[in-house]
Amino acid sequence: MESSNSLHCFDNFLDDEEVYVALEKYWIDMFFMLLDKENIDGRDWISPYYKTTFGNGKKMMDGNPIFSAKSKKNDKVIRIIQENPMNENVFSYWNNSSMDNNHKQNELVIVCTLNNHNLEKVKEIIISWIIGNLKDTN
Numbered sequence: 001m002e003s004s005n006s007l008h009c010f011d012n013f014l015d016d017e018e019v020y021v022a023l024e025k026y027w028i029d030m031f032f033m034l035l036d037k038e039n040i041d042g043r044d045w046i047s048p049y050y051k052t053t054f055g056n057g058k059k060m061m062d063g064n065p066i067f068s069a070k071s072k073k074n075d076k077v078i079r080i081i082q083e084n085p086m087n088e089n090v091f092s093y094w095n096n097s098s099m100d101n102n103h104k105q106n107e108l109v110i111v112c113t114l115n116n117h118n119l120e121k122v123k124e125i126i127i128s129w130i131i132g133n134l135k136d137t138n
Contacts, residue, residue: 007114011085013063020061023114024048027067027080030119031126038127045069049077071130077107078126082114091118093125095134108134 010023028047035042047069052060066082083090096107108129112118128134 007116007119010114013066013082014061014084017059017061020059023066023082024052030123031067031069031078034123034126035130038131040127040130044071044073046072050079075105076130077105078129079107079109080122081109081111083111085113085115087113089113089115089118091121095129 010019010026013019013023031047032042032045035045047067048065049068049070050065052065052068054060063082063084065079067080068078070077090111090113092112093108093110096109098105098107108126110122110125112122125134
């Protein structure tokens, strides 16, 4: 799933809707396989969480977010924004906290280009954040 050759097939995701849809599925599959590997109950998570289509049903296709998920149990939200691979190596993350209807919501935001190195970092950050061990943002 994570060989560099397989990731390059997503390079034109911003220009090709079929590639974009396949990339969305890739992130969802990766997330739920990661939860399973870490013995975290995937049934607690809703994905995709954010709406990524216009009112007419057409995909926004801007990579923001390429993946989103929300825990039903603890209101944690994950949003991954994927940058154009032409932007070289992009990687950053942060935690957004907000109040919505007197309800606190925590959101982990990860911005990256997709490559093997960044994918491994994304996995580590997601798991650390879910289990409450993410100490600091980059």
